[in-house]
Amino acid sequence: MKIAIMGAGAVGCFFGAVLAEAGHDVTLIGRPALVAAVRDGGLVHERGHERRHIRVKADTRPEAVAGAELVLFCVKSFDTEAAAAAIAPYVAAECSVCSLQNGIDNTDRLARALGRPAVPVAVYAALETPAAGYVRHKGGGKMVIGPSPRSGEFAQLFAAAGLSARISEDIQGTLWTKLAVNCALNALSALTVLPYGRLIGHEGVDALILGILAECRAVAEASGITLAPTLEDTVFGLGTSMSEQYSSTAQDLARGRRTEIDDLNGAVMRRAAELGLAAPLNQTLWTLVKLREASAMPLAR
Structure with missing residues (x-):
């Protein structure tokens, strides 16, 4: 699947690494420092005692979401409206957008800014970013997905990548x-x-x-x-x-x-x-x- 990750911080880089390793076509959208680091040495994913360098696409431009079948929206809460407005013109009609953000109302804010529904996802993972383009996984990796016509497909996609994913009607x-x-x-x-x-x-x-x-x-x-x-x-x-x-x-x-x-x-x-x-x-x-x-x-x- 072609997947774009808007806001490639710790959460975005972790999912980008896991999904890219599972064979998906991943594009990270983030700060210039992240893009430069990923282009030079790949996305560094440290998990347990293993450190892997993963080749993924990286871009600073919101239009890099174009053509994606799934957008994982991982920006900080205070950037929700601005980031959503930036990508809105480039999100394909058949693309689904999932909010992996903290807080209780980001999905609603995201949907209003996009002018289309968004899927809430709660993520439980201990992560840190020691440097740009470097994500360290320290534990967890569970996710709970809100209901949508494609939620079952997403749960299978994440599970196949080694993540614990389930759907909840009480998101x-x-x-x-x-x-x-x-x-x-x-x-x-x-x-x-x-x-x-x-x-x-x-x-x-x-x-x-x-x-x-x-x-x-x-x-x-x-x-x-x-x-x-x-x-x-x-x-x-x-x-x-x-x-x-x-x-x-x-x-x-x-x-x-x-x-x-x-x-x-x-x-x-x-x-x-x-x-x-x-x-x-x-x-x-x-x-x-x-x-x-x-x-x-x-x-x-």
């Missing part, structure tokens, strides 16, 4: 659950500069995590979403299963980049306000990360 519940997990860990990992294994279990942290999750659960339920009773166990389990993983928010701050905090704790904070609920812990984490973002900027003159 909103899945996206909210992932949001809650991110709200509990991303900002704390970023602010403390600690991986999950050294964060969870530290004095006072577990009680704080439970409080954050309680706010997320209350806001979700008021929004008509029921989160799994195993949510808390899932979060604490990451201290073991992904003990060395730093959150994507931590990785963004370390690189001086804008984070997705507005679509994580910020989303819970905003929804709570709309519903007349309080979410002080999520609001505090959102505020602190926004201050960290601001502190990384040059002094105002």
